[in-house]
Amino acid sequence: MSSTILPVSELTPSAAASEAEDSGGKHPFLVALGQRVRDIRARRGMSRKALALATDVSERHLANLEYGVGNASVLVLLQVAVALKCSLAELLGDPTTQSPEWLMIREMLENRDEATLRRAREAIGELLGSGSAKASARSRRGSRVALIGLRGAGKTTLGSMLAEDLGFPFVELSREIEKFAGCTISEIQGLYGQNAYRRYERRAIEEAIQIYPEAIIATPGGLVSDPASFNLLLGHCTTVWLRALPEDHMARVAAQGDMRPMAGNKEAMDDLKTILAGRAAFYSKAEFQLDTSRQPLQPTFLALREMVRNALQMDQTEHAE
Template sequence: MSSKIMPVDDAVLPNLEPVVLSNEELASGKHPFLVQLGERVRGVRNQRGMTRRSLALAAGVSERHLGNLELGVGNASVLILLQVAKALRCTVAELLAEEARSPEWLLIRELLENQDEETLKRVRQAVLPLVGAAPQGDARPPRIALIGLRGAGKSTLGKMLAEDLGFPFLELSREIEKLAGCTVNEIQSLYGQNAYRRYERRAVEEAIQIHPEAVIAVPGGLVAEPATYNLLLSHCTTVWLRAHPEDHMKRVAAQGDMRPMAGNREAMDDLKGILAHRTPFYSKAEMHLDTSSRPLDQTFLSLRAMVRGALQLSAAE
């Protein structure tokens, strides 16, 4: 076996560095690109809140094969694709895209390629009204969305806040079930994750259309769907209710829901992984509140003051 993938002709592309693999790397598949690919697969899986077993079943692949992919043990053909992309001076994503991108898209992507997170945030906020994804100016109505992992206190605090403000309270999971005519678990088991995300998007759209004022408890995994999350961020005042992983697990179990621990010895590790990968998305919320640090009544008072300040409402005594 050759010790490397054939390099691109330097006479044609003198500045291109070929992907060179040792025999050991070829045998193990532990090329840095494959390791990075595995980490990204694991990261997206955690963002979706899926276990390795559930993803393997949904994808129709063996759990062992998926495990090897996440560990960076893959087929060398992936590296050949990487080398071709380097030769074309494009990204692997561009080669794998289902549709060809327009010149304007490519030019915009180039401008944003190496920008820092704060700059990207400002660009996103500026673009939203231009593409019709957000109200113009200060037209956003007083609609509150509580985001965070299960067990953060969204339902409990959301009901208290809605009563205090005189707003309707919406549990978005229940709205999804009304649209589908079955439970969330049944949607996912019968129709799959993609169908659930479509119902989730419809539920958010209807909540925005029907309720100019509301407090909405949002499912923890919604942030993994960029289009739906953009809709929420642009039409709601968002609050991230955060808690320690142990509190998330304890509160869910206290509600009688043992699913996070059922048949899963690594439940806490999975939960920590999900929280770690979703945190950058949750942190896009306008306000953050730690629900682990104080008793419920004190936490509610902090939330009440925070939201009323954002909405510029006078406290109703």
């Protein structure tokens, strides 16, 4: 088996599919994966024999991988990634690994702490005019306040109270999404899928930002799962994470008449805790946080009102300066 280094070449998804058709029906993903392995190996200046020694994987197995024959196990891919000093994401074709600039940016950010990554994200947002860097965000976000958090945190109840107190419009994004789609959220997801729902969600955010310079916006709990929409929200709104205990989330949703979360009992609570844990790192990107389980409704509202009024006043003062 030859161990010479193959020339680096580009292989787009359509080219991969075409090559697959010309190569006995090999799966396009496996063909493209093999091409990426060859490209990265060439970039590293490694022969296939050297890669085989570094990974403890036979040359024949590596050849099959490189030419899209057979399906390599995840562990083999991990060994190959380690030997080639690249990430599994690069090997699998993550878009953020497909140009030298992307790779150099990833290298600069690798192993940085959360505070540094946040500053980098804000600086990139400032450069592109779409992020949440404080200096420029004030002029973009006006007096919009977005409440984020899981369903049952109090976004609708507290948001409507706050909007009335401030004399601002109250925008519930879930209702706006349903208006765009002409059907309910569950129907959107059931009929058209999650991707369609995210498109409607993004459109609802964009329109709210365009129409309302002042507003209290209650967001769907899963909005933070879409980085593009969440970045848009962070860049154009003062954000508050309304937090609550899992038990309170569950009880409040049930009190609204929705008994679906109670189906499965313990399993439902475990799922809820898992969702909260998975989203907490994203919710924590909000500028402010308020625990809605700590106090009854009225003291909680007063705390939110003070927090938001102070934030808006500070923004107006610093923007005027």
